[in-house]
Amino acid sequence: MKVMVVGLGLIGGSILKALKGTGYEVYGYDINDEVLDTCFEQGLIVSKLAILTEMDIVMVCLYPDAAIEYINMNQDSFKSGAIITDVAGLKVSVMSQLRLERDDITFIGGHPMAGKEGCGFEASSKDIFINANYLLVHEQANDVQVEILKDLIYTLNCGHIQVLDAESHDEIIAYTSHMPHILSTTFMTCDRFEETRHCIAGSFRDMTRVSDINAELWTELILENKMPVLDEIKRFKKALDAFEQYIVEEDNYAVTKFLGQARLKKRAL
Amino acid sequence: MKVMVVGLGLIGGSILKALKGTGYEVYGYDINDEVLDTCFEQGLIVSKLAILTEMDIVMVCLYPDAAIEYINMNQDSFKSGAIITDVAGLKVSVMSQLRLERDDITFIGGHPMAGKEGCGFEASSKDIFINANYLLVHEQANDVQVEILKDLIYTLNCGHIQVLDAESHDEIIAYTSHMPHILSTTFMTCDRFEETRHCIAGSFRDMTRVSDINAELWTELILENKMPVLDEIKRFKKALDAFEQYIVEEDNYAVTKFLGQARLKKRAL
Numbered sequence: 001m002k003v004m005v006v007g008l009g010l011i012g013g014s015i016l017k018a019l020k021g022t023g024y025e026v027y028g029y030d031i032n033d034e035v036l037d038t039c040f041e042q043g044l045i046v047s048k049l050a051i052l053t054e055m056d057i058v059m060v061c062l063y064p065d066a067a068i069e070y071i072n073m074n075q076d077s078f079k080s081g082a083i084i085t086d087v088a089g090l091k092v093s094v095m096s097q098l099r100l101e102r103d104d105i106t107f108i109g110g111h112p113m114a115g116k117e118g119c120g121f122e123a124s125s126k127d128i129f130i131n132a133n134y135l136l137v138h139e140q141a142n143d144v145q146v147e148i149l150k151d152l153i154y155t156l157n158c159g160h161i162q163v164l165d166a167e168s169h170d171e172i173i174a175y176t177s178h179m180p181h182i183l184s185t186t187f188m189t190c191d192r193f194e195e196t197r198h199c200i201a202g203s204f205r206d207m208t209r210v211s212d213i214n215a216e217l218w219t220e221l222i223l224e225n226k227m228p229v230l231d232e233i234k235r236f237k238k239a240l241d242a243f244e245q246y247i248v249e250e251d252n253y254a255v256t257k258f259l260g261q262a263r264l265k266k267r268a269l
Numbered sequence: 270m271k272v273m274v275v276g277l278g279l280i281g282g283s284i285l286k287a288l289k290g291t292g293y294e295v296y297g298y299d300i301n302d303e304v305l306d307t308c309f310e311q312g313l314i315v316s317k318l319a320i321l322t323e324m325d326i327v328m329v330c331l332y333p334d335a336a337i338e339y340i341n342m343n344q345d346s347f348k349s350g351a352i353i354t355d356v357a358g359l360k361v362s363v364m365s366q367l368r369l370e371r372d373d374i375t376f377i378g379g380h381p382m383a384g385k386e387g388c389g390f391e392a393s394s395k396d397i398f399i400n401a402n403y404l405l406v407h408e409q410a411n412d413v414q415v416e417i418l419k420d421l422i423y424t425l426n427c428g429h430i431q432v433l434d435a436e437s438h439d440e441i442i443a444y445t446s447h448m449p450h451i452l453s454t455t456f457m458t459c460d461r462f463e464e465t466r467h468c469i470a471g472s473f474r475d476m477t478r479v480s481d482i483n484a485e486l487w488t489e490l491i492l493e494n495k496m497p498v499l500d501e502i503k504r505f506k507k508a509l510d511a512f513e514q515y516i517v518e519e520d521n522y523a524v525t526k527f528l529g530q531a532r533l534k535k536r537a538l
Contacts, residue, residue, distance in 0.1 A: 113468065113469065113470035114470065115470065115471075132470065133467050133468060133469060133470065135467075135468060160467045162464055162467040162468060164464065164468075168464070171462075172462050172464055172465065172468045173468065175459065175460070175462065175465070176462075176465055176468045176469045176470075176473045177468075177469075177470065177472060177473065179456065179459075179476075180456070180472035180473050180475065180476035181472055182509075182512065183452055183456060183476065183509075184472070184475075184476065184531070185512075185527065185528050185531035185532075186505065186508045186509050186512055186531070187448065187449070187452060187505060188531040188534050188535050189508050189527065189530050189531050189534060190444065190448075190501070190504050190505055190508055191444070191534050193440075193441050193444065193445075195431055195433065195437070195441055196441065196444070196445055196538065197538045198402050198404075198429050198431040199382065199402060199404060199431060199433075199441045199442065199445045199446075200382065200402060200445045200446075200538075201382035201383065201384065201401065201402065201445075201446065202384075202478075202479075203446055203449035203450055203453070203478075203479045204445050204446065204449050206449065206453075206475045206476070206478045206479065207448075207449035207452065207453065207475070207476065208535055208538075209471075209472075209475045210471075210472045210475065210476075211531045211532060211534070211535035212532055212535045212536060213528050213531065213532050215525045215526075215528035215529040215532060216525060218528055219521055219524045219525040219528060222516060222524060223516065223519055223521060223524060226516060226519065229516060230513065230516060230517065232459070233509065233512075233513050233516075235459050236455065236456060236459055236509075237506070237509065237513075239455045239458050239459055240451075240452075240455050240502065240505075240506065243451065243454075243455055243502075244499065244502050244506075247491060247492065247495060247498060247499060247502075248499065250492055250495065252488055252492060255488040255491060255492060256484045256485060256488040257484075258454065258458065259454050259482050259484035259487055259488060260484040261458050262453070262454035262455070262457040262458050262480045262482065263454075263480060263481055263482050263484060265457050265458060265460050265480070266457050266477055266480035266481045267481060269465065269466045269469075269477075
């Protein structure tokens with residue numbers, strides 16, 4: 001099976017590395033020739049020349065807008081029966097902007113919940129996928145095509161694949177991914193003590209880890225997912241208001257019950 | 270120098286283990302005889318018999334109320350010149366309840382910002398102090414006494430000792446420790462998706478790690494520090510309201526600036 005990875009940055013490069021020696025016939029493409037040279041020298045791709053019309057699976061690992069453009073522009077060149085996938089962190093906007101006019105190719109949205117500090121091919125590592133969650137979003141793919149892509153994803157060493165529709169995906173991600181970043185950065189901006197750095201332990205470090213954020217990228221992600229994010233902020237504020245009121249009233253029982261519920265939910269995960 | 274550790278749970282036990290082989294003459298006390306036997310067998314204490322009147326430093330590693338009672342009840346038995354310290358996570362209430370009537374003994378409040386999952390002597394480990402912050406709170410201790418206690422604390426392998434007054438301690442801790450627990454548990458209670466566990470990555474894991482909380486202990490800590498905690502919640506809500514408004518208005522510039530400020534503050538730490 002011939003796989004082509006388009007865009008060999010952190011995610012694309014990591015996919016190449018994770019697929020090395022697994023039996024897939026892997027090709028790559030990047031606008032940076034040096035990266036392609038490196039991949040060939042490291043045996044990550046079988047050739048620097050990739051013929052799109054021969055590829056069974058095309059993984060487009062570009063930023064959302066570039067991915068949409070690549071897929072729409074190249075659709076006439078895909079092999080009949082090909083599976084096309086992306087790695088964008090939001091799905092409603094990507095899916096709605098795709099203009100696929102061929103019935104014999106299938107787009108299945110992908111969202112690897114994997115990453116690490118740094119960016120670009122230099123930062124890529126096959127380890128980022130170990131036990132990671134991988135989300136798939138599709139409308140009319142048949143089971144065989146989904147299974148082919150799933151096989152590839154499990155080959156990366158991902159731990160679980162969750163299939164969702166685009167709307168559910170973006171709503172859930174607003175909670176599981178966007179909110180941790182929003183709460184962490186908001187909490188970090190509240191710092192006003194000279195002594196903070198000498199008065200912290202693990203809870204503070206955990207809470208603020210993602211505050212060292214790519215501000216431009218996350219502005220785009222948050223604003224692109226505006227309504228689900230605002231919905232989650234509203235829910236959070238409501239819960240925090242309730243907790244605050246228990247403290248104001250010194251309601252020992254209610255505070256303990258609230259914290260106990262959080263513990264139960266955490267443990268249930 | 271003779272050191273006595275009273276209460277050999279997670280913190281007390283860890284102190285004994287960290288002091289092993291460091292030159293201090295260490296004694297311990299616990300209401301559980303078996304723990305004391307174990308400590309003696311492991312060479313953590315020089316004798317199971319400890320004469321309070323001979324101890325140069327007494328570290329009371331009990332829960333706050335028990336620590337206050339122990340110190341007040343035993344004050345006539347402390348050696349002249351002895352340094353007494355505790356490990357309570359809040360200082361205003363502890364300091365205000367101490368009834369020390371002797372001028373020849375010194376109380377210096379202590380707060381090791383170290384811990385781990387589990388509790389009791391079985392969970393104790395010398396490693397919890399490595400590079401940890403340790404806070405000291407005192408009113409009228411002289412420099413020599415503070416230095417003696419600092420030497421002991423650095424011997425535990427702590428990374429930094431910060432001296433504060435009781436009010437500042439409790440205010441800063443409301444931000445650096447109580448708020449991460451409040452935000453984490455509040456966020457966890459907002460979960461309502463079946464799919465959450467399969468749609469998370471590192472940011473969610475970091476954000477919710479401390480949600481597996483000792484609900485009774487933290488109810489006490491939060492309510493005991495009511496006013497500083499409410500002040501921090503108010504500040505956080507104000508910041509979150511502002512961020513929310515930027516999103517409502519789709520104010521790209523303001524969102525990026527907000528996230529950028531968080532990144533700067535995080536990096537400054």
